[in-house]
Amino acid sequence: MKPQDTLPTPLEATAEMVRLADEIAHHDLLYHQKDAPEISDGDYDALRNRYRALRAAYPELVPPNDPEKTVGATPAAGFGKVTHKLPMLSLGNAYVDDDTRDFVLRIKKFLNLDEKEPLLFLAEPKIDGLSCSLRYENGKLALAATRGDGTVGENITANVRTIKDIPQTLPPDSPPLVEVRGEVYMDRAAFFALNAQREKTGEQLFANPRNAAAGSLRQLDPAITAQRSLGFFAYAIGENFDPSIDSQENLRNRLKAWGFRLNEPSAKCNGAEELLAYYRSIGEQRHALPFDIDGVVYKINRFDWQERLGFVARAPRWAIAHKFEAQKAETRLNRIIVQVGRTGVLTPVAELEPVNVGGVMVSRATLHNADEIIRKDIREGDSIIVQRAGDVIPQITGVVMKERSPDAQPFVFPTHCPECGSLAIREEGMVATRCTGGLICPAQAVERLIHFASRQAFNIEGLGEARVQELWENKFIRTPADIFKLKEHRAELVKREGWKNKSVDNLLAAIEAHRTVPLNRLIFALGIPQIGEATAKLLARHYRSFAAWRTQMKEAHDPDSAARTELMNIDQIGPLVAEDIVAFFAEPHNLLVLEALTAVLTIEDAPPAEGPQPLTGKTIVFTGTLSAMGRPEAKAKAESLGATVAGSVSKKTDFVVCGADAGSKEKKAKDLGVKILTESEWLALVERS
Numbered sequence: 272m273k274p275q276d277t278l279p280t281p282l283e284a285t286a287e288m289v290r291l292a293d294e295i296a297h298h299d300l301l302y303h304q305k306d307a308p309e310i311s312d313g314d315y316d317a318l319r320n321r322y323r324a325l326r327a328a329y330p331e332l333v334p335p336n337d338p339e340k341t342v343g344a345t346p347a348a349g350f351g352k353v354t355h356k357l358p359m360l361s362l363g364n365a366y367v368d369d370d371t372r373d374f375v376l377r378i379k380k381f382l383n384l385d386e387k388e389p390l391l392f393l394a395e396p397k398i399d400g401l402s403c404s405l406r407y408e409n410g411k412l413a414l415a416a417t418r419g420d421g422t423v424g425e426n427i428t429a430n431v432r433t434i435k436d437i438p439q440t441l442p443p444d445s446p447p448l449v450e451v452r453g454e455v456y457m458d459r460a461a462f463f464a465l466n467a468q469r470e471k472t473g474e475q476l477f478a479n480p481r482n483a484a485a486g487s488l489r490q491l492d493p494a495i496t497a498q499r500s501l502g503f504f505a506y507a508i509g510e511n512f513d514p515s516i517d518s519q520e521n522l523r524n525r526l527k528a529w530g531f532r533l534n535e536p537s538a539k540c541n542g543a544e545e546l547l548a549y550y551r552s553i554g555e556q557r558h559a560l561p562f563d564i565d566g567v568v569y570k571i572n573r574f575d576w577q578e579r580l581g582f583v584a585r586a587p588r589w590a591i592a593h594k595f596e597a598q599k600a601e602t603r604l605n606r607i608i609v610q611v612g613r614t615g616v617l618t619p620v621a622e623l624e625p626v627n628v629g630g631v632m633v634s635r636a637t638l639h640n641a642d643e644i645i646r647k648d649i650r651e652g653d654s655i656i657v658q659r660a661g662d663v664i665p666q667i668t669g670v671v672m673k674e675r676s677p678d679a680q681p682f683v684f685p686t687h688c689p690e691c692g693s694l695a696i697r698e699e700g701m702v703a704t705r706c707t708g709g710l711i712c713p714a715q716a717v718e719r720l721i722h723f724a725s726r727q728a729f730n731i732e733g734l735g736e737a738r739v740q741e742l743w744e745n746k747f748i749r750t751p752a753d754i755f756k757l758k759e760h761r762a763e764l765v766k767r768e769g770w771k772n773k774s775v776d777n778l779l780a781a782i783e784a785h786r787t788v789p790l791n792r793l794i795f796a797l798g799i800p801q802i803g804e805a806t807a808k809l810l811a812r813h814y815r816s817f818a819a820w821r822t823q824m825k826e827a828h829d830p831d832s833a834a835r836t837e838l839m840n841i842d843q844i845g846p847l848v849a850e851d852i853v854a855f856f857a858e859p860h861n862l863l864v865l866e867a868l869t870a871v872l873t874i875e876d877a878p879p880a881e882g883p884q885p886l887t888g889k890t891i892v893f894t895g896t897l898s899a900m901g902r903p904e905a906k907a908k909a910e911s912l913g914a915t916v917a918g919s920v921s922k923k924t925d926f927v928v929c930g931a932d933a934g935s936k937e938k939k940a941k942d943l944g945v946k947i948l949t950e951s952e953w954l955a956l957v958e959r960s
Contacts, residue, residue, distance in 0.1 A: 279325070279702070280702075281329060281332065281847050283702045283703065284325050284328065284329045284332055285329075285332050285334075285801065285847075285851075286614070286616045286640075286702070286705075287325060287703075288322060288325050288326065288329070288332055288333070288334050289334045289612060289614045289616060290612045290616055291318060291321060291322040292334045292336045292337060292338050293612050293718070294318060294637075295315075295318055295319060295322065295338040296336055296338065298315055298318070299338075316364060316565075319364065320364055320366060322338060322339075323339070323363070323364075326339065329847070331801060331844065331845040331847050331848040332801045332847060332848070333801055333802075333805075334801060334803065335722060335795060335798050335799065335801075335802055335803055336722060336725075337803035337804065337805075338585075351425070351426035352419075352423050352425065352426065353404075353414065353416035353419075353423065353424050353426050354422065354423050355416070355421070355422060355424060355509070356450070356509065356510050357450075357509045357510060358421050358422055359402060359404060359418040359419075359421050359424065359452065359509070360421055360582060360585055360586055360587060361421070361585050361586055362586050362587070362591060362592040363590075363591045364566075364591065364592050364593075365591050365592070365594070366593075366594055366596070370591075370593070371543050371546055371547055371550070371569070371591070371593055372543040374569070374591045375390060375542060375546070376543075377588070377903075378571065378580065378588070378589065380901050380903065381579075381580055381588065381901050381904050382576060382579065382580070382900075382901065382904070383897070383898070383899065383900050383901040383904070389541050389542070390541065390542055390571075391539060391540070391541055391571075391572040391573070392539070392540045392541075392546060392569045392570060392571060392572055393518075393520055393523070393538075393539055393540075393569075393572050394537060394538050394539075394540050394546055394549045394550075394567055394568065394569050395506060395533075395534050395535075395567065395568055395570075396534050396536070396537075396553055396560070396564040396567055396568075397564055397565055397566040397567055397568045397592050397594075398454040398456050398504050398506075398534050398562065398563075398564055399456065399479075399481045399562075399563040399564060399565045400454035400455050400456030400480075400481055400484050400504075401417065401418075401454065401455045401456070401484050401485045402417065402418040402453075402454060402455075403415060403416070403418075403427070403431065403452070403453060403454065403455045403488070403503065404417075404418070404424065404450055404451075404452050404509060405431065405437065405450065405452070405453075406448075406449075406509075406510070407441050407445065407449050407450070407451065408447070409447055409448075410440050410441045410442070410443065410445050410447075411439070411440050411441075412428075412431075412432065412437070412438070412439050412440070413428075414426070415427050415428040415430075415431035415432075415437075416428075417488070417489070420726075421585065427488060430488055430489075430490060430493045430496040431488075432493070433496050433497035433501075434496075434501045434502070434503050436501075436502045436503040436504075436531070436532050437503045437531075438529065438530040438531065441529050441530070442528070442529060442530075445529055446513040448510060449508065449513065450508060450509030450510040451505050451507075451508060451509075451526065451529075451531065452505070452506070452507040452508065452509050453503055453504050453505035453506050453507065453531070454503070454504050454506065454534070455484055455488050455501055455502070455503050456480065456481070456484050456501070456502050456503070456504065456563070457480045457481075457483045457484040457499065457500065457501055457502070457562075458480070458500075458561045458562045459480060459561060459562065459563065460561065461480075461500035461501075462477070462479070462483050464500075465477065465483055465499065465500075466483075480562070480563050483499070484499075484501060487499035487501055488501060502532070502562070503531070503532065504531075504533060504534040505526045505531035505532065505533065506523075506526075506533070506534055506568075507522075508522055513525075516574070517573070517574050517575070518572045518573055518574055519570050519571075519572045519574075520539060520572055523537065536553070540569075546569050546593075549567065550567050550593050553567050554595060557595070565594060565595060566592050566593050566594035566595050567592070567593050568590060568591070568592050568593075569590060569591050569592075569593065570589060570590040571589040571590070576589065577589040581907060599656055599657060599658045600626045600627065600656070600657050601626070601654060601655070601656055601657075601671060602624045602625075602626035602633075602654070602655065602657060603623065603624040603653070603654055603655070604621050604622075604623055604624075604649065604650075604652065604653045604654075604655050604667070605622050605651070605652075606621075606622045606651055607619050607621055607622070607638065607649075607651055607682050608620050608622060609684075610714075611689065611690045611706055611712065611714035611715070612714070612715075612718075614705070614715065615688075615705045615706035615714070615715050616703045616704070616705055616706075617684075617685065617689075617695055617703070617704045617705065617706065618637065618638075618639070618640070619637075619639070619640070619641070619643075619644060619682075619684070620635055620636070620638060621636045621637075621638055621649070621655075621667055622634065622635060623636060623657065626657060633657055636666055637666060638666075638667065639666075639702075640702045640703055640704070641684040641697070641702075641704060642702050644682050644684070645681075647667065647669065647670065648670060648681070649670060649682065650670075650675070650679040650681060650682060651679070651680075651682065652675075652676055652678075652679050653670045653671070653674075653675055654670070654671040654674040654675070655667045655669065655670050655671065656668045656669050656670075656671065684704065685704075688706035688712060688714070690706070690712055690713055690714040691706065691712040691714070693706050694706075713743070713744075716743060716749070717739055717740055717743050719751075719798050720739045720743060720748060720751065721735075721736050721739045722796070722798050723751045723754070723796045723797075723798070724739060724754065725796075727792075727804055728792055728795050728796035729754075729785045729788060729792060729796055730785060730792075731778075731781050731785050732777075732781045733774070733777055733778040733781050734754070734778065734782070742757075745767075747760055747763075747764075750864055750867060751796070751864060751867075751868060752867035752868050752870070754782060755782060755786060755871040755872065756871065757778070757782060758779050758782075758783075761775055761779065786871065786872055787873040787874075787875060788872055788873070788874060788875065789875045789877065790811040790814075790815075790816065790817055790820070790874055790875060790877045791804075791808045791810070791811035791812075791877060792807070793817065793868070793872070793874055794807040794810055794811060794820070795807035797855070797861075797864075797865075799851060799852060799855045801847070801848050801851050802851070802852065806844065806848065809841055809844065809915070810841070810844075810852075811877035812877050812915065813841050813915060814877075815876050815877050816874075816876045816877075817869070817874040817876075821856070821865065823837070823838070824838075824852055824853060824856040825856050827849065827853050828856065828857055835849065835853070836921070837921070837923070838852065838853075840917050840918065840919050840921050840923075841915070841917065886909065886912040886913050886914040886956070886957075887912070887913035887914070888913060888914075888915075889913075889914045889915070889925040889926060890914070890915045890916075890917050890923055890924050890925050890926075891909050891914045891915070891916055891917070891924070891925065891926045891927075891928060892916070892918070892919065892924055892926070892927045892928070892936060893905055893906065893909075893916070893927075893930070894927060894928070894929055894930065894933045894936035894937055895929050895930030895931050895932050895933030895934070895937070896930045896931045897928075897930040897950050898930065898950065899950060899954055905928070905953070908957060909957075912957070919936070920936050920939045920940050920943065920945060921943070922943055922945075924940070924943075924945045925945070925946065926945070926946050926947075926948050926953075927940040927946070927947050927948070928948045928949075928950065928953040929947055929948070929949065929950075930950050
């Protein structure tokens with residue numbers, strides 16, 4: 272969050288993050304899989320940025336469907352699936368100059384570099400297109416794939432072969448195996464020509480060049496793709512067996528020599544101020560370029576430093592996209608609707624007269640909560656100002672009072688859920704209004720079941736959103752355990768429209784295949800507020816068995832218990848996360864859900880974390896100033912070798928690594944008899960591992 276922003280309370284932030292996560296997931300599906308976005312790229316970026324700001328301010332409040340753990344959307348069914356050898360991840364975003372400066376400082380801190388030490392980046396325009404991976408074997412194009420969800424993409428080889436910018440063969444000196452990554456795009460001239468042709472034939476027009484490129488590339492008939500004048504810029508490498516490619520600058524030179532077009536103009540920059548000068552220069556040239564860009568990308572030049580920096584969540588630490596600022600526009604607020612999220616939070620949304628804001632059409636804006644509507648005195652029928660700034664959610668910044676109708680009435684926030692009619696209450700100290708319907712509310716029950724069956728949770732193929740909705744509406748499933756009793760209803764299912772023997776048997780087989788589940792997936796699938804995939808893995812790795820976890824969480828109900836202390840000592844689990852976990856186990860209904868699940872599932876104990884001894888399964892605390900590597904790198908290294916990094920010292924701590932000026936943690940380690948390592952001993956231990 273920016274210093275001038277007013278931070279929401281933790282309870283407010285929890286509600287807002289859950290709502291944002293749901294909204295982002297919805298738009299990811301429309302954008303990446305259906306090529307039919309409802310909002311502009313700028314609006315989507317603003318949703319992401321607000322979520323990241325809240326996530327940074329409250330890392331312990333991460334919801335189960337954390338958008339930072341996902342990239343894109345699951346591949347559509349029309350294409351074959353391709354598993355990327357190396358994930359195709361997204362980039363973090365910068366919107367103001369200080370974001371770029373902070374990015375550079377974070378890298379220097381991670382690499383433990385002096386503040387004045389040179390730090391070279393390769394900066395290039397950020398093309399607004401569709402990410403694509405090209406795999407060459409023995410110099411020939413063998414496979415092309417979309418990014419998909421980052422792990423699995425779509426096989427679009429036949430379509431890619433029609434793009435003239437993409438070489439079908441590489442020069443003889445190219446590696447025997449190389450994966451080139453880049454962006455498929457459509458320049459503005461081709462876009463306008465395509466839309467003009469579609470208008471003549473009465474077809475729906477594309478909203479912008481990016482959508483046109485995505486829709487063209489993902490045609491099932493390659494002949495249609497060939498007619499669409501697509502281009503390709505290469506900018507990255509995936510699998511690579513050529514060690515001489517050791518920097519971004521070197522890579523760009525090699526890609527050009529291989530016959531690829533590059534996104535220009537690029538520049539090598541030293542430090543934040545040179546990056547910002549490049550950003551301003553590209554901004555001035557933006558409208559003169561023949562293709563759309565929505566910002567610039569900064570990448571650490573050295574590949575060895577990229578490897579050290581690694582990745583966090585869904586993005587690399589060594590690169591960032593600096594987005595261009597958006598604009599404001601005036602339009603009419605036609606209606607205020609209230610949506611119900613997966614956790615029952617009622618969120619008001621403004622439906623607007625579509626308006627062009629910075630070159631894209633905007634038709635919706637979030638109103639956050641009832642207080643926001645009252646504070647800004649927003650009424651249906653008002654003329655309002657819509658802002659698409661990068662560092663806030665797309666929002667209504669104000670009302671044009673001189674244009675307000677004398678008949679305009681204040682908006683009355685509903686006291687009952689618009690989905691199920693249950694009482695909607697606003698608890699003391701909270702800004703969110705929440706439906707009390709729980710699992711009887713279709714907005715919540717269905718979403719909870721969809722989450723339970725989702726790829727990151729139980730990964731039950733064939734039990735997607737539409738199937739869950741149908742099964743719930745027809746009362747085949749009401750709770751997660753009911754999923755594993757569906758085989759009792761086989762005779763009824765095969766008689767239903769759209770269901771056949773094979774589809775029913777395939778679904779039942781997929782369910783049976785996941786009747787045995789790893790502990791971390793079960794924890795994530797339960798949908799406990801703030802428990803994302805990473806936190807679920809931490810809990811599973813710490814408690815190892817479901818029985819131990821359940822017992823300890825029940826005991827942790829007592830805030831003074833050893834179980835509560837142990838829970839909060841797990842790195843990244845603070846008091847607020849602990850409260851939500853404990854609250855989940857304090858609810859009798861949730862215990863019944865768990866009992867029902869244990870009756871139909873086999874829950875696997877968590878194996879020791881991957882990584883060789885002596886760090887596997889060990890709990891480490893770092894204290895003081897480390898000189899050889901920064902604290903973030905040391906923590907990342909320890910976790911990569913199977914250790915758990917804790918924030919405080921306890922009897923269960925295995926090692927305390929003490930740097931210069933170590934304080935109370937070193938003293939506590941001595942008092943408890945915990946082994947203390949110097950930084951050199953820690954480095955030796957890492958080397959042996």
